Amino acid sequence: MSSLSKMLSVLDLFGPKTLKIAPDAIAERMGLSRATVYRYVKDLCDAGLLTRVDAGHYGLGPRIIELDWMMRQYDPILVAGRELMHELSDETGLAVFASVFYDGHIINTYIAEPSDTYRFAFGRGQPLPFFRGAQSKVLIAFQKGRRLQRLFDEHMANDPDSPYDWAGFSKAAKKIRKDGYCLTHDELNLGLTGIAAPIIQADLDEVVGSLSAVGSSQSFKLLRQETVIDMVVETTRRIAENMQNQAAVNE
Amino acid sequence: MSSLSKMLSVLDLFGPKTLKIAPDAIAERMGLSRATVYRYVKDLCDAGLLTRVDAGHYGLGPRIIELDWMMRQYDPILVAGRELMHELSDETGLAVFASVFYDGHIINTYIAEPSDTYRFAFGRGQPLPFFRGAQSKVLIAFQKGRRLQRLFDEHMANDPDSPYDWAGFSKAAKKIRKDGYCLTHDELNLGLTGIAAPIIQADLDEVVGSLSAVGSSQSFKLLRQETVIDMVVETTRRIAENMQNQAAVNE
DNA sequence: GCATAAATCTCAAAATATGATTTTAATGAT
DNA sequence: ATCATTAAAATCATATTTTGAGATTTATGC
Numbered sequence: 001m002s003s004l005s006k007m008l009s010v011l012d013l014f015g016p017k018t019l020k021i022a023p024d025a026i027a028e029r030m031g032l033s034r035a036t037v038y039r040y041v042k043d044l045c046d047a048g049l050l051t052r053v054d055a056g057h058y059g060l061g062p063r064i065i066e067l068d069w070m071m072r073q074y075d076p077i078l079v080a081g082r083e084l085m086h087e088l089s090d091e092t093g094l095a096v097f098a099s100v101f102y103d104g105h106i107i108n109t110y111i112a113e114p115s116d117t118y119r120f121a122f123g124r125g126q127p128l129p130f131f132r133g134a135q136s137k138v139l140i141a142f143q144k145g146r147r148l149q150r151l152f153d154e155h156m157a158n159d160p161d162s163p164y165d166w167a168g169f170s171k172a173a174k175k176i177r178k179d180g181y182c183l184t185h186d187e188l189n190l191g192l193t194g195i196a197a198p199i200i201q202a203d204l205d206e207v208v209g210s211l212s213a214v215g216s217s218q219s220f221k222l223l224r225q226e227t228v229i230d231m232v233v234e235t236t237r238r239i240a241e242n243m244q245n246q247a248a249v250n251e
Numbered sequence: 252m253s254s255l256s257k258m259l260s261v262l263d264l265f266g267p268k269t270l271k272i273a274p275d276a277i278a279e280r281m282g283l284s285r286a287t288v289y290r291y292v293k294d295l296c297d298a299g300l301l302t303r304v305d306a307g308h309y310g311l312g313p314r315i316i317e318l319d320w321m322m323r324q325y326d327p328i329l330v331a332g333r334e335l336m337h338e339l340s341d342e343t344g345l346a347v348f349a350s351v352f353y354d355g356h357i358i359n360t361y362i363a364e365p366s367d368t369y370r371f372a373f374g375r376g377q378p379l380p381f382f383r384g385a386q387s388k389v390l391i392a393f394q395k396g397r398r399l400q401r402l403f404d405e406h407m408a409n410d411p412d413s414p415y416d417w418a419g420f421s422k423a424a425k426k427i428r429k430d431g432y433c434l435t436h437d438e439l440n441l442g443l444t445g446i447a448a449p450i451i452q453a454d455l456d457e458v459v460g461s462l463s464a465v466g467s468s469q470s471f472k473l474l475r476q477e478t479v480i481d482m483v484v485e486t487t488r489r490i491a492e493n494m495q496n497q498a499a500v501n502e
Numbered sequence: 503g504c505a506t507a508a509a510t511c512t513c514a515a516a517a518t519a520t521g522a523t524t525t526t527a528a529t530g531a532t
Numbered sequence: 533a534t535c536a537t538t539a540a541a542a543t544c545a546t547a548t549t550t551t552g553a554g555a556t557t558t559a560t561g562c
Contacts, residue, residue, distance in 0.1 A: 003519065003549075004258050004291065008298040011318070019325050023539085033521045038540060040255065047259040051353060055529060056539060060322050062353035065360070067262070068319035069376025071311050074270050086367065102302060102313035109316070112367075116337065125320025254518075254550065274508085284552045289509060306560060307508060 006030070007040045011049065011060075020059040072124070077199060077209045078110050080242035081235075085112040085211065088235045092228060094215040099128060099135040099196075100208070101143075106136050109209070118214070130155045131164070133188035134196035135212045141176035142198045142207035148173060181229050185217060193217045195229055197236045202244055211236050257281070258291045262300065262311075271308040323375070328450060328460045329361050331493035332486075336363040336462070339486045343479060345466040350379060350386040350447075351459070352394075357387045360460070369465070381406045382415070384439035385447035386463045392427035393449045393458035399424060432480050436468060444468045446480055448487045453495055462487045 013021055013029060027037045041058055044050040048063025072078060077098055089096045095113035099106060106128040111119060128136045130151075140151060152169050156162040164172065176182045181197040188194070196212035213232050220228075264272055264280060278288045292309055295301040299314025323329060328349055340347045346364035350357060357379040362370060379387045381402075391402060403420050407413040415423065427433045432448040439445070447463035464483050471479075 002290075002294060004255065004294040005297060007255050008294060008300070011298065011314075014318075014321065016321070016325060035521060035523090035541090036519080039253075039519080042540085043253060043255040043259060046256055047262065049259070060318055062356050062358060063262075064315055064318045064322065065353075065358060065376040066356075066378065067265075067311055067315045069374065070265065070267070071315060072374065072376070074267060102316075105313055105317075107313060107316060116363075120333065123320065123323065125316040125323075127317065286510085286552060286554095287550080290550085293509085 006032075007043065010040055010044060014060055020053045020057040022056050023058070068125075072110075075109065076243050076246060077239065080246055081199075081211070081239040082110065082112070084235050084238055084242075085110065088211075088213065088231060089113055092213055092215075092223065092231065093219065094213040094228070097122070097135055097212045097214060099139060099210045099212070101139045106130070106139055108135070129188070131169070134182045134184045134194035134214075135210050137172075137176060137182045137184065138196040138198050138210040138212075139207060141173035141182065142200070144206070181233055183225070183229070191216055191218070193220045195225075195232050197229075197233045199236045199239050199243075202240055208243075211239070257283075258294065261291055261295060265311055271304045271310040273307050274309070319376075323361075326360065327494050327497060328490065331497060332450075332462070332490040333361065333363070335486050335489055335493075336361065339462075339464065339482060340364055343464055343466075343474065343482065344470065345464040345479070348373070348386055348463045348465060350390060350461045350463065352390045357381070357390055359386070380439070382420070385433045385435040385445035385465075386461050388423075388427060388433045388435065389447040389449050389461040389463075390458060392424035392433065393451070395457070432484055434476070434480070442467055442469070444471045446476075446483050448480075448484045450487045450490050450494075453491055459494075462490070 009030070010026060013026060023034065023037045023041055026032070026041070027034050030037070032040075041050060045052065045058070045061065048061045048066070050058045051061035053059040077100065081098060085096045085098060088094075089112040093114050095111060095118050097108050098110040099108050107124075108122060108126045108128065109124055111123065113119065131137055131140050140148070143151060148170070149166075152164075152166055156164055156169060157166070181195060183193070183195050185193050192214055193216070194212045194214040196210050198207045199209040199211060200206065201208045211232060213228060260281070261277060264277060274285065274288045274292055277283070277292070278285050281288070283291075292301060296303065296309070296312065299312045299317070301309045302312035304310040328351065332349060336347045336349060339345075340363040344365050346362060346369050348359050349361040350359050358375075359373060359377045359379065360375055362374065364370065382388055382391050391399070394402060399421070403415075403417055407415055407420060408417070432446060434444070434446050436444050443465055444467070445463045445465040447461050449458040450460040450462060451457065452459045462483060464479060
């Protein structure tokens with residue numbers, strides 16, 4: 001392991017129960033000398049990824065927030081889709097989520113909702129499980145052949161709890177691709193229904209994200225399901241269109 | 252400069268106009284060999300701070316979003332204050348901002364607002380200028396003596412455009428401390444008025460953040476200014492109270 | 503399936519990261 | 533304000549690592 005990645009792995013020490021940490025604790029947990037830890041911490045602080053929270057304790061730093069801000073400001077999907085997401089949310093009264101496939105992790109990147117019902121619990125950055133829930137399923141199902149196989153191998157093949165074998169998984173994915181959307185009940189959260197559709201970059205014919213409209217199964221009873229599906233699909237189409245226009249501008 | 256900080260400075264290459272970058276470009280801009288850049292990029296990708304966006308191009312990675320999520324979930328001010336911020340926003344119809352002093356940078360960490368008017372423009376992570384705008388002024392004015400002096404030296408002493416000399420700055424800060432709040436018009440944005448008060452950690456008697464209520468100067472005409480001030484101050488008091496209770500729980 | 507570009511690997515030389523200790527600076531209590 | 537205590541930086545010799553040039557392997561697009 002290189003020093004570089006060793007230094008970066010200091011970030012892994014932070015978690016819900018470890019919001020701040022003392023250099024001595026880092027030294028112990030990583031098997032490094034105190035001097036080295038102070039050097040790592042200094043470099044990470046200089047970069048803003050860490051910051052001194054109080055005497056002898058360090059926490060995650062402001063640079064993370066600033067970098068996230070930059071990513072949000074200029075994320076092509078959000079730039080092209082924020083307004084449309086709010087429109088969709090206003091029209092349907094549902095919460096609208098944007099999600100992406102990032103590295104192999106599926107995360108929400110934005111929420112538009114009529115009230116602030118879900119923001120805390122499901123905000124930007126929330127990791128989503130693999131192939132559970134409409135957002136996740138759409139993102140995975142629309143991956144191209146070879147990648148789909150690899151994703152299955154990595155995430156499901158060796159998981160005894162998985163309800164899918166390759167044939168079942170492949171078939172489920174095929175159905176979603178054919179339908180052009182995915183509807184789920186109670187998969188991520190009991191009592192919630194979600195309808196998701198892929199955002200497909202036209203020139204590459206590749207899925208770059210997914211949009212989903214989520215609400216209580218109760219509230220869905222008042223809505224015409226087919227209409228909501230159409231609206232979600234239409235919104236993703238328009239987002240993809242906007243993205244292409246933007247890309248043209250940036251040439 | 253150590254290799255460690257050199258590697259981290261790769262992150263500095265990203266900006267509004269540079270959302271993705273090719274290894275060759277990094278090599279050129281940093282004066283490194285191609286092999287070294289690939290090593291840096293690999294380590295940063297492994298840590299999730301960078302990610303391959305398309306063949307031969309790298310962008311900021313998902314780890315940043317996840318870390319920000321964690322910071323948001325467990326930020327003591329937000330945990331203690333989110334609900335109260337929304338209440339204040341609902342009652343006044345104003346946008347309510349939480350801001351902190353982080354390293355020397357002042358940034359917004361959360362916004363509660365009746366409609367999504369300001370979210371895009373002034374979202375979490377937005378850097379605020381030094382001693383301009385109610386949020387910023389309150390955070391700085393409530394720093395203790397020695398720190399206040401150092402902040403002036405670093406940010407204003409050598410700035411010919413600054414409207415303050417030490418005497419004026421010190422006096423302005425003193426007034427804010429005495430009042431317990433700060434009200435500004437048109438300082439950050441034309442047509443907007445803001446009222447900010449400090450969140451003071453009782454046991455340390457130290458400012459840990461600021462809360463501000465912001466709205467068009469027009470909308471303020473309908474409100475009793477003194478009442479809004481009282482409400483903002485009262486909310487910060489209750490947030491500080493919540494924080495202390497939480498801290499007790501975490502012992 | 504091949505051609506091209508991207509990313510990793512190999513190796514010896516040189517830079518610099520490391521740990522033990524000391525020195526300086528910051529912090530908190532009296 | 534002064535002092536005691538703890539945190540952080542500086543020092544220095546040694547050896548581990550990083551580095552760059554090129555060759556090799558892997559991935560990507562046609």
